[in-house]
Amino acid sequence: MNSKALLAALIGFDTTSRESNLQLIEFVRDYLARHEVPCELIFNGERSKANLFATIGAADRPGVVLSGHTDVVPVDGQPWTVPPFELSEKDGKLYGRGTADMKGYIACVLAAVPGLLAEPLRMPVHIALSYDEEVGCLGVRSLLAELEQRPHKPALCIIGEPTELKPVLGHKGKLAMRCDVHGAACHSAYAPQGVNAIEYAADLIGELGRIGAGLRAEHLQDPRFDPPFTTVQAGLIGGGKALNIVPADCRFDFEIRTLPDQNAHDVAQRLQHYAQQQVLPKMQAVDAASDISFSELSSYPGLATDAHSDAANLIAQCCDSSEFTTVAFGTEGGLFDAIGIPTVVCGPGSMDQGHKPDEFVSVAQLAACDRMLERLTWALRE
Structure with missing residues (x-):
């Protein structure tokens, strides 16, 4: 044949x-x-x-x-x-x-x-x-x-x-991750008494963008690639039950596509560190049961x-x-x-x-x- x-x-x-x-x-x-x-x-x-x-x-x-x-x-x-x-x-x-x-x-x-x-x-x-x-x-x-x-x-x-x-x-290599944000629900009329998981997820996604911007620094680039730097992006997000309920849960998936000489897990750890040090304490100050967890979906090296x-x-x-x-x-x-x-x-x-x-x-x-x-x-x- x-x-x-x-x-x-x-x-x-x-x-x-x-x-x-x-x-x-x-x-x-x-x-x-x-x-x-x-x-x-x-x-x-x-x-x-x-x-x-x-x-x-x-x-x-x-x-x-x-x-x-x-x-x-x-x-x-x-x-x-x-x-x-x-x-x-x-x-x-x-x-x-x-x-x-x-x-x-x-x-x-x-x-x-x-x-x-x-x-x-x-x-x-x-x-x-x-x-x-x-x-x-x-x-x-x-x-x-x-x-x-x-x-x-x-x-x-x-x-x-x-x-x-x-x-x-x-x-490039790739690491796909999932972040689960667990807060506390309440009636939206009393929003400060709840922990809005969507808002805190948005904070984390914003930090992810800032991390990505830092990876564009000229000394980190490799002109053989297009784009010539490591990229990060959030691609999926979901959360909330109704507009008048402060959402208790939100989940988003993000990916990191690294140049071959860079470690995607190091980039992910920067977001995890921000979550543990900057975001979670604010959540737990309102409700101690609040939590943020990360899990790996898939990865392959460059x-x-x-x-x-x-x-x-x-x-x-x-x-x-x-x-x-x-x-x-x-x-x-x-x-x-x-x-x-x-x-x-x-x-x-x-x-x-x-x-x-x-x-x-x-x-x-x-x-x-x-x-x-x-x-x-x-x-x-x-």
């Missing part, structure tokens, strides 16, 4: 993160089995989802990982003009949920399998497919825990997120691969480009890098189309990815 036919099959599986990815994983497992490529599945606790890890070539030495995530974002409420889970082609574009992010790359990797098998490889090629990347890079963590324990850990990784096949060596690393050199060979760049969105790359597997992000399509209605990857980009993987095969020949 060529990459377009494989992409059509992959798009046909609704692997929205809330759904199981097992039908797609079983399809890939069966496809690899037909080519006599061994693979293993690493399930989640409920056995409703799985990572897949396959090896082409000798497994007794470090190899190259071709990595992608199988889950996609929802189509709910989006004005699609084509069926989202059926591949459609028009004017040189292939439409469907996940075509760009990132089943196009997975299709090209699978299409490359016969060529990889036909060559004597000096190092193995691994195929790694994960689940739940879109909801916090969750599934890949159990896969990486397995790889970290093996005697021959992979030497490098290429993650095929859509970069228009421009090699990416860096992206990526900053050395431009002179083996991973960078190999991808430069395959892409015919030594011009490396960075991206604003996050990937699983920082997690691979954190266990000592240098990682480059490079795949077909553009994130400008990812997550949108009528998502697409061009036929030309898919063909170019096929060529990149052919060059990778040649580069790995003995």
Whole structure:
């Protein structure tokens, strides 16, 4: 099967993160089995989802990982003009949920399998497919825990997120947090006798903005990124029961997107310190049972691969480009890098189309990815 036919099959599986990815994983497992490529599945606790890890070539030495995530974002409420889970082609574009992010790359990797098998490889090629990347890079963590324990850990990784096949060596990290503010309700006519959780949450959100403004200082910036500084923002908020009741509870979610050399948890701790030292004493002066709590929703580290690393050199060979760049969105790359597997992000399509209605990857980009993987095969020949 060529990459377009494989992409059509992959798009046909609704692997929205809330759904199981097992039908797609079983399809890939069966496809690899037909080519006599061994693979293993690493399930989640409920056995409703799985990572897949396959090896082409000798497994007794470090190899190259071709990595992608199988889950996609929802189509709910989006004005699609084509069926989202059926591949459609028009004017040189292939439409469907996940075509760009990132089943196009997975299709090209699978299409490359016969060529990889036909060559004597000096190092193995691994195929790694994960689940739940879109909801916090969750599934890949159990896969990486397995790889970290093996005697021959992979030497490098290429993650095929859509970069228009421009090699990416860096992206920001992300920490998503939830803050719960618990105050004391009363009739709004006697508002000073209550503890207005919404007002105190607003105070915390204001402080979050001030922290973010401080992170824009010129000496903290990295011009390789856009924007060139760590950003913070509150994205969800909810609280209150009725206008004439002082609200006892308010919750807001916020995120911190850090430059690779900065620690998102340090930024979060600044808000937590402000909450404990400046806000909570005021609340408890009115009602001692008042409280503010923080919980982590998800996180992943940033990526900053050395431009002179083996991973960078190999991808430069395959892409015919030594011009490396960075991206604003996050990937699983920082997690691979954190266990000592240098990682480059490079795949077909553009994130400008990812997550949108009528998502697409061009036929030309898919063909170019096929060529990149052919060059990778040649580069790995003995």
